[in-house]
Every structure is written in C-alpha cells, then in structure tokens.
Amino acid sequence: MVEYKFTDYFENEVLQKRPYLQKEWCIRVIENPIRVEEQENNRFRFFGAIEEIDNRVLRVITLEDKVTIHNAFPDRGFKL
Structure with missing residues (x-):
C-alpha cells in the first residue's frame, strides 16, 4: 500500500485556506x-469528482513522486 505524504505548504497553507478539504479526498x-x-x-x-462536495472536481497537485501532495482545490474550470 502506498504511503502518501503532504508538503509543509499543504499542511500549513492549503488546509488553513480550505478547511473543508479532507486528506482522504486527495488520496x-x-x-x-x-x-x-x-x-x-x-x-x-x-482530477477527480468528490461526492461529498456535490461531485465537484478536485484538482490535486503532487510532486514528481506522485505520492507527496502539495496542493488541492475545487477546479471550477474542469472540462472533460
């Protein structure tokens, strides 16, 4: 099982600006x-739809290892 990590920026800035976000959604x-x-x-x-926020698309940014989460936010402009 992959062990996901979070940057200091995510922990200290992103979660503070967007307290409704859950790490589990990002994963x-x-x-x-x-x-x-x-x-x-x-x-x-x-990009992925999150049922808990009315199926809005969440954009999650990772570092190059694809397991260290750096940023996340609802993407209002996402188009398939």
Whole structure:
C-alpha cells in the first residue's frame, strides 16, 4: 500500500485556506483520477469528482513522486 505524504505548504497553507478539504479526498483522487496531467516543475495534476462536495472536481497537485501532495482545490474550470 502506498504511503502518501503532504508538503509543509499543504499542511500549513492549503488546509488553513480550505478547511473543508479532507486528506482522504486527495488520496482518493490520486488513486482514481478522471485525468492526470504532467505540470511544469516536475509536478502532476490529478482530477477527480468528490461526492461529498456535490461531485465537484478536485484538482490535486503532487510532486514528481506522485505520492507527496502539495496542493488541492475545487477546479471550477474542469472540462472533460
């Protein structure tokens, strides 16, 4: 089983700005993404719908290892 990690930025900034976010949602998106995109600076974007927030799409950004979560937010502009 993969052990997910979280950057200090995620722990101290993201969760503070978005207290409704749950780490479990981020992990769920990474494990079952609708789409994955490589991003600049050796990061990856994972997109997934979260039932608990009315099936809104959550964008989760990881470092290049794809297990260290750096950022997450509802993606208002996501299009399949």
